[in-house]
Amino acid sequence: MSKGDALRDRTAAAIVDSAAASLAERGRIVSMNEVARAAGVSRATLYRYFPNREALLRAMATTGVEELAARVADADLQGLPVDQAIARLVRGFIAVGSKYVALSAGQASTDDHPDVDALLTEPVRDLFRRGIADGVLRPGLAPELLTELLSGLVKAALGMVADGQLGAEEAAAGVVAVFLDGARAGTRSPEPARSSRAR
Amino acid sequence: MSKGDALRDRTAAAIVDSAAASLAERGRIVSMNEVARAAGVSRATLYRYFPNREALLRAMATTGVEELAARVADADLQGLPVDQAIARLVRGFIAVGSKYVALSAGQASTDDHPDVDALLTEPVRDLFRRGIADGVLRPGLAPELLTELLSGLVKAALGMVADGQLGAEEAAAGVVAVFLDGARAGTRSPEPARSSRAR
Amino acid sequence: MSKGDALRDRTAAAIVDSAAASLAERGRIVSMNEVARAAGVSRATLYRYFPNREALLRAMATTGVEELAARVADADLQGLPVDQAIARLVRGFIAVGSKYVALSAGQASTDDHPDVDALLTEPVRDLFRRGIADGVLRPGLAPELLTELLSGLVKAALGMVADGQLGAEEAAAGVVAVFLDGARAGTRSPEPARSSRAR
Amino acid sequence: MSKGDALRDRTAAAIVDSAAASLAERGRIVSMNEVARAAGVSRATLYRYFPNREALLRAMATTGVEELAARVADADLQGLPVDQAIARLVRGFIAVGSKYVALSAGQASTDDHPDVDALLTEPVRDLFRRGIADGVLRPGLAPELLTELLSGLVKAALGMVADGQLGAEEAAAGVVAVFLDGARAGTRSPEPARSSRAR
DNA sequence: TTATAAGCGAGACGGTACGTCGAGTCTTCTT
DNA sequence: AAGAAGACTCGACGTACCGTCTCGCTTATAA
Structure with missing residues (x-):
């Protein structure tokens, strides 16, 4: 179970990093769709990790x-x-x-x-x-x-x-x-x- | 014409003031609908004065x-x-x-x-x-x-x-x-x- | 009064003719604005003569x-x-x-x-x-x-x-x-x- | 894929049928909102199937x-x-x-x-x-x-x-x-x- | 080795806001 | 004093995004 959690954490961290990069690069207007795409992940997965935009932020x-x-x-x-x-x-x-x-x-x-x-x-x-x-x-x-x-x-x-x-x-x-x-x-x-x- | 312009300016100023108040009072999330209502004006008029949200800001x-x-x-x-x-x-x-x-x-x-x-x-x-x-x-x-x-x-x-x-x-x-x-x-x-x- | 009425009738007739022409020429989609402009009259006047689109038709x-x-x-x-x-x-x-x-x-x-x-x-x-x-x-x-x-x-x-x-x-x-x-x-x-x- | 398409077609057909009924019943003036409601579907979905009114017609x-x-x-x-x-x-x-x-x-x-x-x-x-x-x-x-x-x-x-x-x-x-x-x-x-x- | 569970991609859906546009009402200014 | 100019409200249209959901598929764990 520790392994699954580790993977989960790594994925979450990757999403956060990617989102931070997108958000830093482009001016504050980044749709969840773009965040997901930039993170190389589907929108559904993005929402699985972070139930809404605010949670991601x-x-x-x-x-x-x-x-x-x-x-x-x-x-x-x-x-x-x-x-x-x-x-x-x-x-x-x-x-x-x-x-x-x-x-x-x-x-x-x-x-x-x-x-x-x-x-x-x-x-x-x-x-x-x-x-x-x-x-x-x-x-x-x-x-x-x-x-x-x-x-x-x-x-x-x-x-x-x-x-x-x-x-x-x-x-x-x-x-x-x-x-x-x-x-x-x-x-x-x-x-x-x-x-x-x-x- | 100066009169019409004056009225226009006053209306615009009233909208801006009202919007500023709404925006200060409530946390950053104010729909154009609410801005219009708070300014005592219809949404159409709001958009007549400010073509989009960004223009209002x-x-x-x-x-x-x-x-x-x-x-x-x-x-x-x-x-x-x-x-x-x-x-x-x-x-x-x-x-x-x-x-x-x-x-x-x-x-x-x-x-x-x-x-x-x-x-x-x-x-x-x-x-x-x-x-x-x-x-x-x-x-x-x-x-x-x-x-x-x-x-x-x-x-x-x-x-x-x-x-x-x-x-x-x-x-x-x-x-x-x-x-x-x-x-x-x-x-x-x-x-x-x-x-x-x-x- | 007969004179005023005559003028009124003539204006109304001119609007109707112009509207008919516009409506025949362009495909069914003619705004009241265009009708008024084509008739060389202000929109307010158009509405004075015909209280709404249906009345004009x-x-x-x-x-x-x-x-x-x-x-x-x-x-x-x-x-x-x-x-x-x-x-x-x-x-x-x-x-x-x-x-x-x-x-x-x-x-x-x-x-x-x-x-x-x-x-x-x-x-x-x-x-x-x-x-x-x-x-x-x-x-x-x-x-x-x-x-x-x-x-x-x-x-x-x-x-x-x-x-x-x-x-x-x-x-x-x-x-x-x-x-x-x-x-x-x-x-x-x-x-x-x-x-x-x-x- | 045939299944998704079939569902899609069925939904589209249902919308078309419902719209036809609404449009037949009421006199030509049916808003897209009403069409959507009558079809038991949201307006967004209606537009997803038919990008505009003309496409629906x-x-x-x-x-x-x-x-x-x-x-x-x-x-x-x-x-x-x-x-x-x-x-x-x-x-x-x-x-x-x-x-x-x-x-x-x-x-x-x-x-x-x-x-x-x-x-x-x-x-x-x-x-x-x-x-x-x-x-x-x-x-x-x-x-x-x-x-x-x-x-x-x-x-x-x-x-x-x-x-x-x-x-x-x-x-x-x-x-x-x-x-x-x-x-x-x-x-x-x-x-x-x-x-x-x-x- | 296989069954089972879990995560994932794809994408439809409802809801809401945005920005546009036309219809009809009303006020104000002009002649 | 009547008509022109035009501002205003209402509501529909079409677009985009958010958050939820279901459906298959794959993969990794468990028997």
């Missing part, structure tokens, strides 16, 4: 979240200084972006997802809490707000990457630079030298 | 953009210090947000809009150019990147406002604080006192 | 009927032998045919038309009754049946005339020949010489 | 023609004396009439139908040619004209049958009587005794 979201969560877990955020942890996090977000961008466009509601909270939002929030407690981040901004704002920065950067206006590395660097130190000129900017090669 | 986008552009023009961005201009800009964005949020959710493509570029993006980019030239903003970040990142921050903040997690003022203050000075604690903390007094 | 029918009725009245059917009266009648029908064909195609219901009955059907039926009474027509066929059958023959002949397969004279002669004497060869062949000289 | 025409053609083929026209063959033909036409009447009202164009020519018009024309050659029909009337005139008679009779003014048998008898021997009183009318019971 949700699965894509979950996949992206899990992929991201794996990176987050690997990243040993607790073991790093907060600023470096954030940088690593952002790089991870943007690397996984190709899937994340489809969702960030509002296709999937990301509501009703315990995963996304448990796996992503919470660790990030913890990171921010730690940063504030450590005195690395300033105390005036709520962790929840910081989480959302960072997410917004990442989405914007992903949009530019998807449009080919920016490489993933530059995008990540820009996000980190702005998020940590802001756009204002000042004394504490050795980092920007690393992050300013926007075409 | 585009009109909503344009309306939002123009409203925003009016604010931007009023704001006398050139006459202010760059940081204050940015703060004013962000407050304007968030104030108009209720319309902007529907569009930012990805409903309208915002592509093929000369308006949005001419009226919004360009002034903002100019502002950033001026800031870099003045030495107020650091030179390492391209104006295009800053524009997108600021837009991302605003969208994120708008999402929180729409969810009721945050007031418009706090949201604007948070966006400005992070965008200008970043989340990192540091020597520049006296300045945020001007702009980031979240509740 | 009915007016066309009535016009044709009146034209026909005028011929019928002129033809002095009572003063002629029945067979000659029938021949004259058929020629009249076919001569007026261009209008009659549009109606015979089923556009107008011809129901609820007192005119058509009073002006056409009744005289024809009377003619048949006289023929039966005179012994010119055989008694076994009801006048109503004969009326319908003759109408059917005329419509068929009109169709061929409209298609250019037949001239009006030959068509009329054929209808009269078949209606009076049938298609069977027989002893009455000398008579057809008078009425059935098809090309 | 055409299918009804073809069905009627084929049904008629089957009768014609069964009737062994060649093996009968021409007058008896004509009588049989007319009875066949009128029997099938309920479908034929909808089409004869001008709903379907009957153009672009090779079938109708090959299956119906041609045999009838052949019959007339044989009749003329045999001396049973008189030579002065072209077969094409006779074909059309007979068709006109049949349509007229069908109209009366549909209106309930006449039974099918009487109608057929009247048509045959008039078509073969005309309405004129004369020596050769033993038949009318059989055919004159118009109400």
Whole structure:
């Protein structure tokens, strides 16, 4: 039975990947028919795996979240200084972006997802809490707000990457630079030298 | 003829407003039938004004953009210090947000809009150019990147406002604080006192 | 007032004529818009004269009927032998045919038309009754049946005339020949010489 | 595959039958929605079988023609004396009439139908040619004209049958009587005794 | 090795929304 | 003050997509 399940999972994953690719490539308008065809599978099978469009989107979201969560877990955020942890996090977000961008466009509601909270939002929030407690981040901004704002920065950067206006590395660097130190000129900017090669 | 046109414009504006309200209230799924009914008009008339759904969304986008552009023009961005201009800009964005949020959710493509570029993006980019030239903003970040990142921050903040997690003022203050000075604690903390007094 | 009425009548007649022409020329599918345009009048005016499409068709029918009725009245059917009266009648029908064909195609219901009955059907039926009474027509066929059958023959002949397969004279002669004497060869062949000289 | 096709054909036939019934019962104005409902099928399915209204009408025409053609083929026209063959033909036409009447009202164009020519018009024309050659029909009337005139008679009779003014048998008898021997009183009318019971 | 179960492709079906178009009503402006 | 211009509602038409279903077929597991 484990074998059947494995096959099932692999098929589902293939469908999700293919759908993510189709959805990233073409502009948000992808019919279930096209998704099925692109995945090399019949429409009936597609519906067997995902009972409706929303479920497919949700699965894509979950996949992206899990992929991201794996990176987050690997990243040993607790073991790093907060600023470096954030940088690593952002790089991870943007690397996984190709899937994340489809969702960030509002296709999937990301509501009703315990995963996304448990796996992503919470660790990030913890990171921010730690940063504030450590005195690395300033105390005036709520962790929840910081989480959302960072997410917004990442989405914007992903949009530019998807449009080919920016490489993933530059995008990540820009996000980190702005998020940590802001756009204002000042004394504490050795980092920007690393992050300013926007075409 | 001016009268007929005026009536026409008013009707169109009423439809756009009603559609924006419907679309903000209900989650992204609003049929043309409902839009028409909510606007107190028949479906045929709706289609007389906007040949298809996309045109309606585009009109909503344009309306939002123009409203925003009016604010931007009023704001006398050139006459202010760059940081204050940015703060004013962000407050304007968030104030108009209720319309902007529907569009930012990805409903309208915002592509093929000369308006949005001419009226919004360009002034903002100019502002950033001026800031870099003045030495107020650091030179390492391209104006295009800053524009997108600021837009991302605003969208994120708008999402929180729409969810009721945050007031418009706090949201604007948070966006400005992070965008200008970043989340990192540091020597520049006296300045945020001007702009980031979240509740 | 007689002047206004005269104008009114003339306009109505012009619309009817134009509509008949449009309807004869193009195949049965003529929108009220096209009718109005062809008549050189606005759609509103068209509707002022004829409250709906059916009224227009009915007016066309009535016009044709009146034209026909005028011929019928002129033809002095009572003063002629029945067979000659029938021949004259058929020629009249076919001569007026261009209008009659549009109606015979089923556009107008011809129901609820007192005119058509009073002006056409009744005289024809009377003619048949006289023929039966005179012994010119055989008694076994009801006048109503004969009326319908003759109408059917005329419509068929009109169709061929409209298609250019037949001239009006030959068509009329054929209808009269078949209606009076049938298609069977027989002893009455000398008579057809008078009425059935098809090309 | 034969099974699927058979099912398909049966469904199509059911739709055609139902549509013919609806169209015969109600006066020419039957929406596709009603057709679908009457056929116990959804509108989408109706359109799946017949891409548009005209195709449905055409299918009804073809069905009627084929049904008629089957009768014609069964009737062994060649093996009968021409007058008896004509009588049989007319009875066949009128029997099938309920479908034929909808089409004869001008709903379907009957153009672009090779079938109708090959299956119906041609045999009838052949019959007339044989009749003329045999001396049973008189030579002065072209077969094409006779074909059309007979068709006109049949349509007229069908109209009366549909209106309930006449039974099918009487109608057929009247048509045959008039078509073969005309309405004129004369020596050769033993038949009318059989055919004159118009109400 | 065969039977049985499960997944799969194919595709019909109902439902719903979209965008188009014609019919008929009504208001407003003009002459 | 009547008629022209034209906006509006209603509803049908034809198209497309979604989600459900059944039907055979194949394949892999089980006896």
